[in-house]
Amino acid sequence: MASGEYETTRDIIIPKDPFERIIGQPEAVAIAKMVPYQRRHLLLVGPPGTGKSMIAQAVASVLTKPRFEVSVLENPENPERPIVEIRDENQIKKEKREEKQIGIEVFPLDVPTFVSERLGFRCRRCGALSAFTETVCPQCGATKNQKNVFDRFGMPPQGGVVPEIEKARVATTRRSMDGKEEVIIYERTADGRIVMLRQEEIKKLEEMNKKSKRKVLVPLKRSTFVQASGGSETELLGDIRHDPYGGHQNLGTPTYQRVLPGAVHEAHEGVLFIDELTTLGNIQRFILTAMQEKQFPIVGRNPMSSGAAVRVEGVPCDFIFVGACNINDIKLITPPLRSRIRGDGYECLMNAYMEDNEANEEKLTQFIAQEIIKDGKIPHADWKSVKVVIEEARNIARRVDNVKGFTLRLRNLSGIIKMAGDMAATEKKQLIERKDVEIAIRESRPIEEKLREKYGNWWSAEVADYGVRTEKTGPETA
Numbered sequence: 001m002a003s004g005e006y007e008t009t010r011d012i013i014i015p016k017d018p019f020e021r022i023i024g025q026p027e028a029v030a031i032a033k034m035v036p037y038q039r040r041h042l043l044l045v046g047p048p049g050t051g052k053s054m055i056a057q058a059v060a061s062v063l064t065k066p067r068f069e070v071s072v073l074e075n076p077e078n079p080e081r082p083i084v085e086i087r088d089e090n091q092i093k094k095e096k097r098e099e100k101q102i103g104i105e106v107f108p109l110d111v112p113t114f115v116s117e118r119l120g121f122r123c124r125r126c127g128a129l130s131a132f133t134e135t136v137c138p139q140c141g142a143t144k145n146q147k148n149v150f151d152r153f154g155m156p157p158q159g160g161v162v163p164e165i166e167k168a169r170v171a172t173t174r175r176s177m178d179g180k181e182e183v184i185i186y187e188r189t190a191d192g193r194i195v196m197l198r199q200e201e202i203k204k205l206e207e208m209n210k211k212s213k214r215k216v217l218v219p220l221k222r223s224t225f226v227q228a229s230g231g232s233e234t235e236l237l238g239d240i241r242h243d244p245y246g247g248h249q250n251l252g253t254p255t256y257q258r259v260l261p262g263a264v265h266e267a268h269e270g271v272l273f274i275d276e277l278t279t280l281g282n283i284q285r286f287i288l289t290a291m292q293e294k295q296f297p298i299v300g301r302n303p304m305s306s307g308a309a310v311r312v313e314g315v316p317c318d319f320i321f322v323g324a325c326n327i328n329d330i331k332l333i334t335p336p337l338r339s340r341i342r343g344d345g346y347e348c349l350m351n352a353y354m355e356d357n358e359a360n361e362e363k364l365t366q367f368i369a370q371e372i373i374k375d376g377k378i379p380h381a382d383w384k385s386v387k388v389v390i391e392e393a394r395n396i397a398r399r400v401d402n403v404k405g406f407t408l409r410l411r412n413l414s415g416i417i418k419m420a421g422d423m424a425a426t427e428k429k430q431l432i433e434r435k436d437v438e439i440a441i442r443e444s445r446p447i448e449e450k451l452r453e454k455y456g457n458w459w460s461a462e463v464a465d466y467g468v469r470t471e472k473t474g475p476e477t478a
């Protein structure tokens with residue numbers, strides 16, 4: 001689109017495909033597009049602000065949504081070895097349904113009077129039936145004396161609405177056909193029905209409750225993009241939370257509840273993006289293991305913690321690895337990790353600049369429009385101001401990379417657009433104008449450059465910190 005064909009960035013159509021929003025990196029984008037379908041790994045090398053994170057996010061965005069949930073269950077035989085359980089959507093639904101199917105649903109009218117009273121369906125004074133969520137009898141106005149409905153001061157909740165429906169149970173006995181006594185439990189379920197349970201059903205329910213001693217580590221509904229910043233081993237690999245009571249039966253938190261997943265586990269079925277990969281140092285080898293095994297144990301990582309003896313085996317971590325680093329840091333990537341990526345994926349070098357031509361001018365215009373939309377708080381830009389941004393892209397390429405072209409170190413440019421936008425917004429302008437961009441460019445230069453302009457040279461600037469006046473600082477020097 002030539003400059004004459006649009007008046008403001010509002011007229012620019014922004015592509016829906018996140019890959020198409022990445023400008024100036026056709027080689028990297030072509031490779032990145034293959035990654036999600038083949039489930040390969042990716043290493044992105046290049047200067048900051050050229051789109052490495054954007055590429056990782058684009059890869060994650062085209063993945064199918066996760067199919068499995070990962071939980072740990074209590075292991076009664078050996079509490080320090082909680083058991084991993086993997087369920088798909090159907091299994092989760094089926095187990096919920098089974099839980100509902102145990103016992104027979106009965107109606108408040110069919111149960112013994114004292115049961116319907118205790119479960120909150122019947123008024124003690126007048127005997128009228130009403131929903132248990134009503135704390136006051138709609139018939140006679142008496143307060144219904146029921147379990148779990150009063151707050152901790154003994155008052156019915158405001159407006160008579162129970163904020164959280166809790167289960168409640170009443171046990172009784174009845175004589176069966178053959179004359180034996182049997183225990184019957186009436187349970188008010190979480191969704192407010194009454195279910196009658198016989199003895200053997202109670203056993204089955206308890207079996208199921210045992211299984212429901214579960215902590216979901218990685219929920220079914222989750223993002224396919226997980227970013228881990230280097231540095232923290234526990235953030236990346238998971239941990240067992242410390243319990244000051246050492247998991248004591250009555251005082252402590254049960255072990256399985258203290259299991260914390262790491263980023264490698266949260267990225268299961270998705271993308272694990274590690275920015276500044278080399279800051280991980282030695283931890284890189286754990287990533288390699290996780291990539292190879294597609295599962296990684298969660299252990300207590302602090303030897304002084306009560307979690308140190310706990311180990312959860314077989315926690316899945318089948319992720320697509322996307323790592324990013326600067327050109328200077330390539331040598332700090334551990335060789336086995338690099339060869340793994342090479343063998344089972346791709347390495348890409350990001351472009352720092354692109355050719356100065358009309359097509360790329362259009363790309364930059366698209367970029368400006370994208371940044372404005374993404375920011376959401378700044379007005380669109382008129383085409384004269386767009387031209388100034390494009391000119392600055394030329395200047396940066398010359399200044400930083402010493403080439404003729406447009407810079408692709410776009411984070412800097414993005415900063416300029418936002419600052420210009422903030423100024424226009426403050427002045428309640430409808431559009432970003434040329435002047436706004438010019439001021440933003442001047443203001444966004446690095447401090448060193450501003451100092452050089454103000455004090456003439458670096459040495460004078462340093463002295464200025466101590467308030468010593470030099471010839472350069474002005475006429476007031478003696």
Ligand SMILES: Nc1ncnc2c1ncn2[C@@H]1O[C@H](COP(=O)(O)OP(=O)(O)O)[C@@H](O)[C@H]1O
Nearest residue numbers: 021022023048049050051052053054410411414
């Ligand atoms: N190639 C690009 N195309 C479009 N926008 C970009 C590009 N590179 C960077 N940006 C802009 O700069 C921001 C920072 O880029 P990012 O992807 O985090 O860079 P990196 O990860 O290489 O440091 C992005 O959110 C985006 O707004």
Ligand SMILES: [Mg+2]
Nearest residue numbers: 049052053275
């Ligand atoms: Mg980034």
